[in-house]
Amino acid sequence: MAQGGSNSGGSGRFTLDQWRQVSRERYNWDLLLQGDADAANRFVGEYSAWGDGDTRFLHSRAMAARVRPFKPAQGRIRLVFLLSGKARISARAGSGWKEVGQGDLFLLDTSLVKDAEWTAHSDLCLQLPSHADLPLADGADCRTGEAVTPVDDPVLSNALKAQLRLLAARGGELPEHARARMLSSMVDLTVMALRAPASAAGDCASGQDILLAKAQQYLQTHFRRHDLSVDEVAAAVGCSRTSLYRLFSAQSLTVLGCLREIRLQRCHAALAESPPQVNIARIAFQHGFVDLHAFTRLFKRRFGITPGQARASRSG
Structure with missing residues (x-):
């Protein structure tokens, strides 16, 4: 040796x-x-x-x-x-x-x-x-x-x-x-x-804010994809999976939780805009949800009403 x-x-x-x-x-x-x-x-x-x-x-x-x-x-x-x-x-x-x-x-x-x-x-x-x-x-x-x-x-x-x-x-x-x-x-x-020096704390924070904003923008752009993974998001913004988790955690968020919120909000808006003949399962699938039952459960927990009720209230 x-x-x-x-x-x-x-x-x-x-x-x-x-x-x-x-x-x-x-x-x-x-x-x-x-x-x-x-x-x-x-x-x-x-x-x-x-x-x-x-x-x-x-x-x-x-x-x-x-x-x-x-x-x-x-x-x-x-x-x-x-x-x-x-x-x-x-x-x-x-x-x-x-x-x-x-x-x-x-x-x-x-x-x-x-x-x-x-x-x-x-x-x-x-x-x-x-x-x-x-x-x-x-x-x-x-x-x-x-x-x-x-x-x-x-x-x-x-x-x-x-x-x-x-x-x-x-x-x-x-x-x-x-x-x-x-x-x-x-x-x-x-x-x-x-x-x-400690006076550079704002620069450090802004650097992390920029990285977080890039990650959130990536989720906003690719939320429809069913195969979107945390590893892909981390690679896209230039950090490790662990660092990405830390960035979101500092804002009391999770990566997948943020992605789910984007999908739910987009689905909520789509229900108001889509023709009645377009079924809810198709809207859910187009916005990243594969399982209709899971989507319905998440939607009701988030908005207090079912997707069908959201569509009915909007059309009324």
């Missing part, structure tokens, strides 16, 4: 026992495999890394496992971009589990982690200097007791993701001195971006 030197962290493919050692040395994780002996025999972990001291870049892929800090006192703040898979992370002083999924970008303070459960996953990770004090643009501090702090602002998130992808794709091709400069620049960029 390669050991880290100046601006070099090695790479490799590892069995469970080897990966446990890598996890302790490189990630400060104590790995507890989830599953039986066969799962242990099938376990594979891979990583590539470079850096020096407490500033490093790591690209890893590993099978499902549960981890906890190996030495909590040596915890670090890391910027993590989850390329695939998902995780549940609990903080020693936090409130319950935080879930992250494919496409999410977040700060992880490993000194605050109690437990973490990972599915098979791949991620890009930038370990930041231990002296970095990183208040986010909305004034929150990643050391408030929560181990996970999402980076939800779409502009900032996309910029940092692009830089992490660049490090992963090209960093290994560079000579050591150029790679060191590239890593140093990425660290400076990340720290500077995440140290945005």
